[in-house]
Amino acid sequence: MINVYVLTYYDSLEENTFKTLLETSVKGIFLDIVNGKSNLELLRKYKDYINNKEIILGVTNGRNVWKADLLKIKETLNEFKDLNISISNGGPLFHLPITIEGEPLDEKLLNKLAFANEKLTELNILRELLNENKEEKAKKWIEGIYVSFGEIKEVKEKIKNLKEEDFVRTPSFEERNKIQRELLKLPLFPTTTIGSFPQTQEVRKIRALYRQGKLSKEDYETFIRGEIAKCIQIQDELGLDVLVHGEFERTDMVEFFAEKLEGIATTKNGWIISYGTRGYRPPIIYGDIKRPAPMTIKEIAFAQKLTNKPVKGMLTGPITIIAWSFVREDISNEEVAYQLALALQEEILDYEKAGIKIVQIDEPAIREKAPIKKRDWDEYFKWAVRAFRLCHSKVKPETQIHTHMCYSDFGEIINYILEMDFDVISIEAARSKGEIIKDFEKVNFDREIGLGVWDIHSPVVPSVEDMKKIVERALRVIPKEKFWINPDCGLKTRQWQEVIPALRNLVKLALILREEYK
Numbered sequence: 001m002i003n004v005y006v007l008t009y010y011d012s013l014e015e016n017t018f019k020t021l022l023e024t025s026v027k028g029i030f031l032d033i034v035n036g037k038s039n040l041e042l043l044r045k046y047k048d049y050i051n052n053k054e055i056i057l058g059v060t061n062g063r064n065v066w067k068a069d070l071l072k073i074k075e076t077l078n079e080f081k082d083l084n085i086s087i088s089n090g091g092p093l094f095h096l097p098i099t100i101e102g103e104p105l106d107e108k109l110l111n112k113l114a115f116a117n118e119k120l121t122e123l124n125i126l127r128e129l130l131n132e133n134k135e136e137k138a139k140k141w142i143e144g145i146y147v148s149f150g151e152i153k154e155v156k157e158k159i160k161n162l163k164e165e166d167f168v169r170t171p172s173f174e175e176r177n178k179i180q181r182e183l184l185k186l187p188l189f190p191t192t193t194i195g196s197f198p199q200t201q202e203v204r205k206i207r208a209l210y211r212q213g214k215l216s217k218e219d220y221e222t223f224i225r226g227e228i229a230k231c232i233q234i235q236d237e238l239g240l241d242v243l244v245h246g247e248f249e250r251t252d253m254v255e256f257f258a259e260k261l262e263g264i265a266t267t268k269n270g271w272i273i274s275y276g277t278r279g280y281r282p283p284i285i286y287g288d289i290k291r292p293a294p295m296t297i298k299e300i301a302f303a304q305k306l307t308n309k310p311v312k313g314m315l316t317g318p319i320t321i322i323a324w325s326f327v328r329e330d331i332s333n334e335e336v337a338y339q340l341a342l343a344l345q346e347e348i349l350d351y352e353k354a355g356i357k358i359v360q361i362d363e364p365a366i367r368e369k370a371p372i373k374k375r376d377w378d379e380y381f382k383w384a385v386r387a388f389r390l391c392h393s394k395v396k397p398e399t400q401i402h403t404h405m406c407y408s409d410f411g412e413i414i415n416y417i418l419e420m421d422f423d424v425i426s427i428e429a430a431r432s433k434g435e436i437i438k439d440f441e442k443v444n445f446d447r448e449i450g451l452g453v454w455d456i457h458s459p460v461v462p463s464v465e466d467m468k469k470i471v472e473r474a475l476r477v478i479p480k481e482k483f484w485i486n487p488d489c490g491l492k493t494r495q496w497q498e499v500i501p502a503l504r505n506l507v508k509l510a511l512i513l514r515e516e517y518k
């Protein structure tokens with residue numbers, strides 16, 4: 001006889017599904033009680049109907065790096081003494097790095113952490129606690145988990161004192177759009193890119209040398225300035241309208257900011273899979289977040305001095321930083337997002353002082369971070385949108401705020417996105433052949449929009465004709481005055497020999513369109 005078990009994780013089971021499962025002949029059901037908050041309720045409610053089915057409870061967090069409170073779990077499990085219970089981790093462990101061993105992290109932080117290997121040790125300690133009453137061992141394991149550190153009073157105060165107007169930018173988009181047009185004097189169909197330029201072998205090598213201490217900070221910074229200067233010159237020669245500095249100083253768009261902010265730790269070997277064969281090292285947000293010093297101003301201001309065209313300031317938004325990090329659980333994600341937003345707000349105000357006229361706040365992960373169940377979306381997007389607005393609410397009307405989002409099903413989230421109150425958004429359109437524009441038809445979309453007409457995930461250099469078809473389709477919906485032309489994401493994974501001809505075509509396209517639509 002083969003037994004069948006049904007395993008569920010990441011969220012709670014729907015009541016109906018649970019009831020149905022109880023009526024089937026499955027031998028056992030796995031419920032994640034960490035990320036599935038209402039699974040325990042279900043279990044309580046249907047306790048007497050479970051018959052002899054085995055219930056496997058996911059009791060430790062498979063998606064986050066914090067140790068579990070084993071004594072609390074014991075208490076919870078006490079309630080279900082009459083059932084046939086097994087324990088497990090609350091979901092697959094591939095969301096976690098392998099081990100904390102060898103991580104040069106602060107002792108206090110290390111004491112709170114469990115990566116994949118440690119989650120298994122933890123489960124074993126819990127088993128011994130439950131079956132053999134080994135309390136001392138369990139107590140020792142959780143000793144550090146409630147030791148608080150990294151608290152910053154001043155940050156907490158600021159969050160407490162936030163008022164409704166801190167989330168509202170004035171004047172209205174219409175008014176500031178006029179001011180920005182006056183100031184920026186961009187042509188019809190302005191061209192730009194999303195931020196990064198090729199992270200070549202050489203760039204990586206030099207950074208590695210610098211990190212190993214084989215290259216001085218000065219020499220490293222001189223190298224980066226050299227790359228920025230080349231990048232600006234190339235964009236100027238290509239004839240792009242809004243330039244970027246190229247992000248050569250950034251390993252990764254989240255890790256870079258994590259290293260600059262207080263309250264966030266980064267790891268040496270904490271790799272996890274992002275997609276396909278790509279990996280990244282999520283930072284760990286453990287304390288209150290503060291910006292001890294400007295993070296990106298030096299490079300952007302340097303780039304701006306080299307050209308008469310506007311250079312975009314380039315930031316990673318609060319939700320994307322949260323989505324691609326491991327986040328503390330002693331305060332809400334909402335509060336963490338506002339702390340990040342306040343740090344980014346300071347950075348944007350510093351851009352203004354440095355004469356930067358356009359700032360892009362990337363939020364590629366805003367859709368991905370949304371809860372699995374749509375009924376939870378309103379609550380999530382409410383704070384996600386507010387966090388974004390907090391970043392830019394204090395800027396001058398003339399500062400143009402851009403955002404960028406990668407491929408995602410826009411139709412589903414467009415009403416939330418509109419609330420973010422940016423001036424310009426750049427989105428994917430190449431893979432969907434412009435179909436995405438249908439989503440904008442349904443709403444009253446008044447912002448400027450940069451259509452990603454070049455699919456940068458492919459090495460193919462897009463032709464002027466292909467890109468033109470996408471634009472023409474979109475122009476049936478979006479007025480030409482609001483239309484930007486750009487690739488659909490950053491260029492860091494591409495080669496220079498693809499980037500240059502592709503951008504040349506992109507600029508050519510803009511010139512043709514300017515003639516045709518003037």
Ligand code: GLN
Pocket residue numbers: 194195196247253314362364404405406489490491492
């Ligand atoms: N500015 C970032 C870049 O160009 C945006 C990356 C992203 O959207 N994932 O690399």
Ligand code: ZN
Pocket residue numbers: 194364404405406407488489490
């Ligand atoms: Zn992107």
